[in-house]
Amino acid sequence: MSRVHPAGPRHADVLPEEHPLPPADDLNALEPRIWPRSAKRENGVLHVGGVDVRELAERFGTPLFVYDEEDVRARAREYAAAFHDGEVHYAGKAFLCTAVARWLHEEGLGLDVCSGGELAVALAAGFPVERITFHGNNKSLAELEKALDAGVGRIVVDSFEEIARLGYLAQERGVRPKVMVRVTTGVEAHTHEFIATAHDDQKFGFSRSSGAALEAVRRVLALSQLELVGLHSHIGSQIFDTDGFEVAAHRLAELLVKIRDEHGLELPELDLGGGYGIAYVPGDEPHDPKAIADSLREIVGRECRAYGLAMPRLTVEPGRAIVGPGGVTLYQVGTVKDVEGLRTYVSVDGGMSDNIRTALYGAEYTCVLASRESDAAPMLSRLVGKHCESGDIVVRDLWLPKDLSVGDLVAVAATGAYCRSMASNYNYVPRPAVVAVRDGEARVIVRRETDEDLLRLDAEVGV
Numbered sequence: 001m002s003r004v005h006p007a008g009p010r011h012a013d014v015l016p017e018e019h020p021l022p023p024a025d026d027l028n029a030l031e032p033r034i035w036p037r038s039a040k041r042e043n044g045v046l047h048v049g050g051v052d053v054r055e056l057a058e059r060f061g062t063p064l065f066v067y068d069e070e071d072v073r074a075r076a077r078e079y080a081a082a083f084h085d086g087e088v089h090y091a092g093k094a095f096l097c098t099a100v101a102r103w104l105h106e107e108g109l110g111l112d113v114c115s116g117g118e119l120a121v122a123l124a125a126g127f128p129v130e131r132i133t134f135h136g137n138n139k140s141l142a143e144l145e146k147a148l149d150a151g152v153g154r155i156v157v158d159s160f161e162e163i164a165r166l167g168y169l170a171q172e173r174g175v176r177p178k179v180m181v182r183v184t185t186g187v188e189a190h191t192h193e194f195i196a197t198a199h200d201d202q203k204f205g206f207s208r209s210s211g212a213a214l215e216a217v218r219r220v221l222a223l224s225q226l227e228l229v230g231l232h233s234h235i236g237s238q239i240f241d242t243d244g245f246e247v248a249a250h251r252l253a254e255l256l257v258k259i260r261d262e263h264g265l266e267l268p269e270l271d272l273g274g275g276y277g278i279a280y281v282p283g284d285e286p287h288d289p290k291a292i293a294d295s296l297r298e299i300v301g302r303e304c305r306a307y308g309l310a311m312p313r314l315t316v317e318p319g320r321a322i323v324g325p326g327g328v329t330l331y332q333v334g335t336v337k338d339v340e341g342l343r344t345y346v347s348v349d350g351g352m353s354d355n356i357r358t359a360l361y362g363a364e365y366t367c368v369l370a371s372r373e374s375d376a377a378p379m380l381s382r383l384v385g386k387h388c389e390s391g392d393i394v395v396r397d398l399w400l401p402k403d404l405s406v407g408d409l410v411a412v413a414a415t416g417a418y419c420r421s422m423a424s425n426y427n428y429v430p431r432p433a434v435v436a437v438r439d440g441e442a443r444v445i446v447r448r449e450t451d452e453d454l455l456r457l458d459a460e461v462g463v
Ligand SMILES: Cc1ncc(COP(=O)(O)O)c(C=O)c1O
Pocket: 091, 093, 094, 112, 135, 234, 236, 237, 238, 273, 274, 275, 276, 317, 318, 319, 320, 321, 417
């Protein structure tokens, strides 16, 4: 069951013969786990949410992020049902805008934010503040003030400085925020090093092994203006192996016992974070939310029974697993360059500014010709962007049909998480629009940036 994050070779000049792709099967196929649930071909053309992608490109332009609204809502419902006796807080960092915040509220989820900006979006969406959790390893004073003034449900403290700051700000305002202590459980999550967050040698949380976590609990309890409600742990992201979650849950339960023994206090909540992997390429096997819920409930329950503790209320914080599979990026092909004996470079009208994950983590993606079907032979390709970097790669190795040509639309699957939210304006490229599709209708939920947007912050324009 241990599937490691697909972190391929980075920046290596991998020749096709050294890194053969599995033979292309059906280049037109849409593997259900990888594509949004509504994705299908009609007369050869990809449709998402009942809408023809050629129509989407024509109306809204490319590159375009397309979200299957019903796919996102259904996954949220499945998590909410699996954790019916706990809480599911969507991790907004995966992708947040007011529409998505409202969908997820309607489906019964709470929300995690990790910056003043994400909090501002949540508030603009009218998300109930008591269902918002505020995360971050270096929240500024201004952000903490904003969170306290808004009355967010929980603040997850991550440093001794933050505990002192929060205590001071709460006292100043005469409020008593609910607080969780983020614990570094020492778990080595099987994922890419950049997105593993519970081993000791990184910036998040209070170490369990050094005793810092218990010290943080002592310091929070010493401040009567803070209400300690539980412990938090997040071991990393894009994880397929459940062992890490199980070890973390076990270690947190042990800490709950120590806190009970030292302070005579049984903390009512345990937040086990997010990190559930999704399918990007064939062979990725995501977990079913119910299986995750059953396993976490069983581990924590067993530990609690063993130590005579009441079962705490469990919270999880999936981000990618809610919005990832429902999102697709549509690009238009601009150039097709055959590099003799190596591969064909297919350049599209976006790239690392709308999907940095390939360059950053060596992430793998699935891509198909979307505007038509083709029965041409497969050609070994690399899907690249338009930026001034040779590392500007969207899909490192893939098969595309030999008759692919300029003007064709290609679609990259499972780009709903950490693509638009990590997008940049590198090379002053405007960030793409985001469109929601459902029941044959499409609507813009985040509009495309314009040159005016790009110049808006330049203080000397026109001077
Ligand atoms: C504290 C916290 N919770 C939840 C998440 C969501 O992770 P994922 O999108 O992998 O579910 C993250 C991001 O990794 C995180 O840092």
